[in-house]
Amino acid sequence: MTKEFRHDFDKLKRLPPYSLGEVIALMRAARRAGEDIVDLGMGNPDMPSPPHVVDKIAEAALNPKNHRYSESRGIPNLRASITEWYDRRHGVKLDPDGEAIAVIGAKEGFSHFVLMTVGPGDVVLCQDPAYPIHQYSVIIAGGDLRSVPLTEDTDFIDNLNIAIKRTWPKPKVLVISFPANPTTQVVDLAFFERIIAFAKENDLMVLHDFAYAEIAFDGYKPPSILEVPGAMDVAIEFTSLSKSHSLAGWRVGFACGNREMVGALARIKSYLDYGMPQAIQIGAISALRGPQDVVDRNVQEYKERRDALIDGLGQPGEGMWKIDKPLGTMFVWAKIPERFVHLGSLEFSKMLLKEAKVAVSAGIGFGETGEGHVRFALVENKHRIRQAVRGIRSFLREFEQ
DSSP states (O other): OOOOOOOOOHHHHHSOOOTHHHHHHHHHHHHHTTOOOEEOSSOOOOSOOOHHHHHHHHHHHTSGGGGSOOOTTOOHHHHHHHHHHHHHHHOOOOOTTTSEEEESSHHHHHHHHHHHHOOTTOEEEEEESOOHHHHHHHHHHTOEEEEEEOOTTSOHHHHHHHHHHHOSSOOOEEEEESSOTTTOOOOOHHHHHHHHHHHHHTTOEEEEEOTTTTOBOTTOOOOOGGGSTTGGGTEEEEEESTTTSSOGGGOOEEEEEOHHHHHHHHHHHHHHOOOSOHHHHHHHHHHHHSOOHHHHHHHHHHHHHHHHHHHHHTSSSTTOOOOOOOSBSSEEEEEOOGGGGGGOHHHHHHHIIIIIOEEOEEGGGGOGGGTTEEEEEOOSOHHHHHHHHHHHHHHHHHHHO
């Protein structure tokens, strides 16, 4: 008789169920059954990469010099182009040799930094709702996660002060992200000044996910936390070219900030990877130093999609769903219509999929404070978004009768 072996994966046991996966599974089943589902769930950019960047990657891929292992920190010219971007966009001067590092997408850099710096017994404060890896990376690292509510009707810094007073042992890290995914909330430089003062007063490292650095509308320009005097003492910022330059599948990002924190990330990456393929790094240089009109086009397209969704759902009449327009990100964060609140965000998302043929992300999947909301990802063209609007309004009308 063959002995059955059972393996214990303690870290997997600590991870909560991935509720966003339920809607994804239902969507795939519906599509297999032949249903036309408009997928506004996962934030997977659909716009093509810039031709000049793809051409540069293809050209570099043919050069045998780029077939070897690369540098986990990023090749020197890429790190230099990263610091040039910071200087050009935010007036922040950085040392490319010690204050900037290339990462295989912001998600990889962020999660590996947490793995390097957080361990059992370390307390991490994280805004809630949050992009899932902000929370899950702490759990994977064995740290103690403390969620801090990020809501429209409370002051986040006040909530941080309350959390500090109620937390023992003393927190080690603060995780934030603005413009925020999923809530789309934006902040000004004065907010970051308060964050840096709070961090210094409480001896915290600040991890800022700046993935939507260039996706902003209606005259708003997202500030970098590194613009704050003294931020380099306590902060590291993670940025991505996935959305701004449509390079999601190429996995291009970077981290910049405090020299010791960047050094810690460089150290763990030296054990775990050899960096992005060199041809992609060369393409990333072309993205950062080349024409930036692609960013403007992408932002305009996301704005038009935002308007098509929100203006369409907000038209007076039966099936109206009024939603505020965000100033940043490629998402729309919406309160569930009052008559559906009792269902909860996950069941409401399932209803939208079944009845309106539209997939969205349930707010509960981003933390407890996300309950009562859903997130739309603006990853389908305007024609498909208008189709989604018609399906949702028809579904809402049925429940008004």
